[in-house]
Amino acid sequence: MDALLESLARTVPEAIVCLGLLLVVVLDSAGGAARRAIGPISVLSLLLALVALSRETGAPVASWSGMIASDPLSALLRALILLGTLLVLLSFDLGRSRELKGLGLGEFHALLLAVAFACLLLASANDLVMVYLALEMVSIPSYVLVAYLKRDPRSNEAALKYLLFGAASSGTMLYGLSLVYGIAGTTSIAGVSAAMAGSLPAGSSFGLWLAALLVFAGFGFKVAAVPFHFWCPDAYEGAPTPVAAFLSVVPKTAGFAVMMRFCFEALSLQRGGALALVEIVDWPQLLMWISVATMTLGNVAALTQTNMKRLLAYSSIAHAGYVMMGVVAMSEDGGRGVLVYLFTYVLMNLGAFGVVAAIHASEGSFDLRDYAGLHRRSPLLALAMATFLLSLMGLPPFVGFFGKLYVFGAIIARGPEFYWYAGVGAVNAAVAAFYYFRVMRAMVIDPETGTAPALSLGGREALALCALAALNVLPTLAWGRVDEWTRAAMVLLPR
Amino acid sequence: MTASAVVFWVLTLIVLASAAVVVLSRSLINSAFALLATFSGVAGFYVLLGADFLAAVQFLVYVGGILILLVFGVMLTHRIQDLDLRAEARQLVPGLFVAAGVFILLAAVATRTPWAIGAGRLPSATTAEIGRAFLGKYLLPFEAASILLLVALIGAALIVRKREDA
């Protein structure tokens, strides 16, 4: 009983989000005036969960009989997940959205909270059973969210493709997990590397390598890494814009959280001091190739897109490639790079999707050509979009710069044999600048066809976009604090 | 050859042959019925491996639930007059090469890897032990799974519901 209460005390945010989800379901079925409380309740439960998380104390420990890792790393990642979900709910004016008009929003909130709840579990999963279950709990409500636009056949098609890809990659991952269980004889993540006791029995390294490859299929699907990315552009295009924004940041954060834990704790051994890792099988090499393919393909494909949702989808694929650099670096700096990148990515990508949603709410178009003359029709939107794009490009003083700085720094610190990898990343960042500039050129320079009237912008959207734009600059002024947070977070469970 | 070996080889034949029918058959109905044999054969393997609870779950959920759902899916998406229910395949030859390659890789791992083989778990009643595991070590995933089922229910109902509520 004591152990149960102790475990519960380490998962208060999860419990709050779960209660919020159940409350939303009840309110939605009650109907009538009760439904008006759904939005505020969702926001409130996420806020309360964030507060509970910030007050969480205690030494790093595996709670829930080893299912959950309650350590500083999972705390920071869970904070990012809650922050991302909260920002999605606050910065998208669902009532003004053209796509969601006439569709009930009760299920929307319930499903969003369900994904957030599952992401919280995935980010702190410490057991293969928990990894698989949480990953599927993220996926299944995500499919439904993509299919939310019932009048639009594209929404349904996108969801079906997303589901088939998801089911295939999670099935592949499950096969890999079963091999890991067979090799290590345990389902505990830390137990996997402990079972090797420092040395792999001769002959099992190929088995474990293949198992790692199969498991990466599941993680790669969640973070939209090549070659598991095919669902991504279709799903973002078919899904309601807030859902696309949500999928591009929150499940991605959870996916990287579990990838990092699996790579660092199951496939590596701790040698020496804090986070001096030695890989058991050559997963860094494997992940490096996935990362190179991901950033290159994402950026090249983004160059020719004219639909803003698809453009942002390919850009989000490319960003996943950069984040992976931090995991490949396999060091404290690399891990901090992942955290910084994910944090800044939440701010810049949600902002970009917010602008896209605001333009669609008044223009009904996702086409880049309809962005012509935006600087005149809505200077605020154009300025906000420029901020987000420059941040996505990775230019100082915007926060996006720090993500790239950390992951590139961590890779270069690994030695000369990794310089070419950093070089590929740098070339990719330059390619990415092309299409981000193309959007800016469309907004500012491209000639307008006719004289479109000024864009109407809701007060809430304007406020949210201004706040997000400010958040893309302000953290730079107090970067020391962010740096400190990530340093404190890079503590894994004691063995 | 002992009885268990005979059963194993018979089950292997049933499972692989019916799985091949599921995958290669041109008729959806044949696929669905072959899947019945595959699921049952796998349940037989579970019995052979001493996993009686899982064998029962396999029958109840896979055969009684998932398969019925799939058959409904086949029936509801085809007009009754449309008797042959043909389903075409694409890229069969490249697909065969990929599948063969995957099989060779997995088979190499299966036979060459020194698995963590111990005394093993001799066949014994598992239900009580699994029940304790659900409410002990696996309490959190057990509870989380209930949320998953609730969400799947809401989601499925949302997708097929015709009326658009305001």
Added chain:
Amino acid sequence: MNLEPTLAHYLLVSAALFALGLLGLITRRNAVQALMGVELMLNSANLNLVAFSRFGTGGIDGQVFGTFVIVVAAAEVAVALALVLALYRMRRTPNLDAATTLRG
């Protein structure tokens, strides 16, 4: 030749089942049939888990894992068939290729 089933025998059966499931997934146009391929893949992984639980040092954990997999599969199939049904209502076809509103 030893015909007594050992761990390797089960793993080989499961590898074949996985390969067949993959074949179904990549070659079938019909969404329901592709889904059947996925189910074969899940069954093969489950067979692995139970076999390791029987012969390996993993104890009962593999069987508990397998039970969770079956629960997840049921939830996934329910959502999948809802989507197929909705697709059919809109398009009168359960085939994936016919659904071509989305590029690439």
